[in-house]
Amino acid sequence: MTTPAPAPASAAAAQHDAAANRERVRELFNASIEAKREALGAVEDAIAKAGALIAQSLAAGGKILSCGNGGSAADAQHFAAEMVNRFETERPALAAVALTTDSSILTSVANDDDYTRIFARQIEALGSAGDVLLAISTSGQSANVNAAVACARERGLRVVALGGRDGGEMARLLADGDIEIRVPAASTARIQEVHLLTLHCLCDLTDRLLAGAAR
Numbered sequence: 001m002t003t004p005a006p007a008p009a010s011a012a013a014a015q016h017d018a019a020a021n022r023e024r025v026r027e028l029f030n031a032s033i034e035a036k037r038e039a040l041g042a043v044e045d046a047i048a049k050a051g052a053l054i055a056q057s058l059a060a061g062g063k064i065l066s067c068g069n070g071g072s073a074a075d076a077q078h079f080a081a082e083m084v085n086r087f088e089t090e091r092p093a094l095a096a097v098a099l100t101t102d103s104s105i106l107t108s109v110a111n112d113d114d115y116t117r118i119f120a121r122q123i124e125a126l127g128s129a130g131d132v133l134l135a136i137s138t139s140g141q142s143a144n145v146n147a148a149v150a151c152a153r154e155r156g157l158r159v160v161a162l163g164g165r166d167g168g169e170m171a172r173l174l175a176d177g178d179i180e181i182r183v184p185a186a187s188t189a190r191i192q193e194v195h196l197l198t199l200h201c202l203c204d205l206t207d208r209l210l211a212g213a214a215r
Contacts, residue, residue, distance in 0.1 A: 043181050094210075162185075
């Protein structure tokens, strides 16, 4: 027995749905704009300091390691791509590695050791004193990101923690010399939107600071 196809919506209903959808789009845009406005005062100083720290590390021959889960993993990869290739201006490639991309490493560590160690193990292999770990977690409660932060601290890396809400466990793991950029929002989507803008700020500041140092 076949299921009958749904009846087509009336023209009036379709117009109502379109208007409601447009209104919802405006609500989401406005919510994102407001989240950025509210975050600015809370994060601008930390972002400026983080940009300077990243530029200092790269100028001294260091590298930037980045990690996160889900959308934050995509952000980690986005940032590394902007560093290695380019942001808005042509310049030499910058040393950055997203720890989220090698499926063989990730699955072997998860299978042979523990999933919480997938980033920390790579820091043990690749991280050196003077490098920077960019740790991204909207909640601050990601066990594998927090393990990476702890490992980075043990190996002499500085940490830039990009978080949200109350900072979570990630905030409590930070030490002197680390930088926390905490987005004061509750919605994961709004936090992620501010995170993306923050990453672009870090790219811009890094390029400006390194260009100035090269002159």
